[in-house]
Amino acid sequence: MNTFYQLKVLEVKKETADSTSVAFDVPYDLYETFNYKPGQYLTLKFTINGEEVRRSYSLCSSPVLEEPLRIGVKRVKEGLVSNYINDNIKVGDIVEVMPPDGRFFADVKKGNYKTYYLFSAGSGITPILSILKTILLTEERSYVHMIYGNRNQDTIMFKDELEQLKMEHADRFILIQTLSRPKSTWSDLWKSSKDAAFKKGRVDSEAIHWFINQYPPYAQNVAYYICGPGTMIQNxxxxxKNIDVPDDRIFIESFGGSDSKDTTEAFENAKLTAHLNGEHIQVSIPKGKTILRTLINAGKKPPYSCEGGVCATCICKLKTGEVHMKNNLSLTDTEVKDGYILSCQSIPLTEEIEVVYQ
Structure with a gap:
C-alpha cells in the first residue's frame, strides 16, 4: 500500500486562475500497476520545508481512453501541497506517486442500461469528470444528468471539456451549470432565465429537487454520485433521502470539511501507545500534533495518504482513551462506534491513548 513510483510530469495545464491539472507519464511496465476505476485517486509524496507530506488527488482522466493519468488540483487557502503544485510543478519533473486507490468509483459496464445523476461543486468535478467520460464512452444505452456548482463563470474547472462532451453526447448527457455569484454583462439583461447558460444559485436541496423533477430518469436503474464540500454533500x-432514494444507490466523496472552525483542545503531551508493524511504540503526543504526525516524527512508518480525513488509509483502532477527529469524511457511523479512528485527524482528549494498526 505504501509503495511509491517515480512518474514524469507530461503536461501542466492551468484550468482556472486557481486550479491546475497535471498529467503523468506511466512507463509501459507499470500500466497494470496504475490501472484504475473512474472516480479513484492518486497519492503524491513531496518533501516541503524539510518535511515529508502526502496528499491524495482524484483522477479526472478516464481509464477507457488512451490518455495519460491526469489529476486536478485546486488552490486552497493555507493548503501546503495544493499551493505547492499550483506554484511549482512543471513539465519534466519527477513526482513520487502511489498506485490508484479509493472506495468512490463507478462500476461501468458496456451492457448497462442506467440513469446516472452526478452532483458536484468546485474541485469535486475531478472524479465526477472521470466517471462521466467513462460512462458516456462505455455504456451506449445509459443516460447522465449532471449539475455542477461554482462561484462564477471563471471558476468552472474543465469548462471546455464539459461543453465538448455536452455537444458530442447531446442525446444522453444533460449538464446544468449553477453559479452562486455569476458575472453579468449587458446582454444578460435581455435574456430570459430559460435562455441563460447557467442557473443562479448553489447545489442545495431546492436545486436538487428542481433538477430531478426537471430531468426525471430514463432508465429505472438509477445511481447517484456526489462530490464536493461538506455542506453541499449534506444538502x-x-x-x-426526502424522495426515498435508497442508501445503496448513493455514492459520496467529500472534498473539504465543515465550514465551522474546530476549536477542540487536545490533552497536552498525552502518552501514546501504538501497535504498528509488529512494534510496540510508546511516545508523547506534542501539542497540536495528531497521532499520525507523532508517529511519523518519531521515525515510524504508519500507513497514510491524504492527511485530509478522506481516504481512510491511516485507519486504526482505539483501544484505550478518547480522541477527537477534526475531520471524518470516510468512516461510517458503525466503524466509529466500533472504535475505528483516522489517525491523521485524531488528537488526544485523555492522558493515555492506545491504538492498534491492523
Whole structure:
C-alpha cells in the first residue's frame, strides 16, 4: 500500500486562475500497476520545508481512453501541497506517486442500461469528470444528468471539456451549470432565465429537487454520485433521502470539511501507545500534533495518504482513551462506534491513548 513510483510530469495545464491539472507519464511496465476505476485517486509524496507530506488527488482522466493519468488540483487557502503544485510543478519533473486507490468509483459496464445523476461543486468535478467520460464512452444505452456548482463563470474547472462532451453526447448527457455569484454583462439583461447558460444559485436541496423533477430518469436503474464540500454533500443527500432514494444507490466523496472552525483542545503531551508493524511504540503526543504526525516524527512508518480525513488509509483502532477527529469524511457511523479512528485527524482528549494498526 505504501509503495511509491517515480512518474514524469507530461503536461501542466492551468484550468482556472486557481486550479491546475497535471498529467503523468506511466512507463509501459507499470500500466497494470496504475490501472484504475473512474472516480479513484492518486497519492503524491513531496518533501516541503524539510518535511515529508502526502496528499491524495482524484483522477479526472478516464481509464477507457488512451490518455495519460491526469489529476486536478485546486488552490486552497493555507493548503501546503495544493499551493505547492499550483506554484511549482512543471513539465519534466519527477513526482513520487502511489498506485490508484479509493472506495468512490463507478462500476461501468458496456451492457448497462442506467440513469446516472452526478452532483458536484468546485474541485469535486475531478472524479465526477472521470466517471462521466467513462460512462458516456462505455455504456451506449445509459443516460447522465449532471449539475455542477461554482462561484462564477471563471471558476468552472474543465469548462471546455464539459461543453465538448455536452455537444458530442447531446442525446444522453444533460449538464446544468449553477453559479452562486455569476458575472453579468449587458446582454444578460435581455435574456430570459430559460435562455441563460447557467442557473443562479448553489447545489442545495431546492436545486436538487428542481433538477430531478426537471430531468426525471430514463432508465429505472438509477445511481447517484456526489462530490464536493461538506455542506453541499449534506444538502444533496438530504434532498435524495426526502424522495426515498435508497442508501445503496448513493455514492459520496467529500472534498473539504465543515465550514465551522474546530476549536477542540487536545490533552497536552498525552502518552501514546501504538501497535504498528509488529512494534510496540510508546511516545508523547506534542501539542497540536495528531497521532499520525507523532508517529511519523518519531521515525515510524504508519500507513497514510491524504492527511485530509478522506481516504481512510491511516485507519486504526482505539483501544484505550478518547480522541477527537477534526475531520471524518470516510468512516461510517458503525466503524466509529466500533472504535475505528483516522489517525491523521485524531488528537488526544485523555492522558493515555492506545491504538492498534491492523
Amino acid at each position: 444533496t443527500k438530504k434532498a435524495l
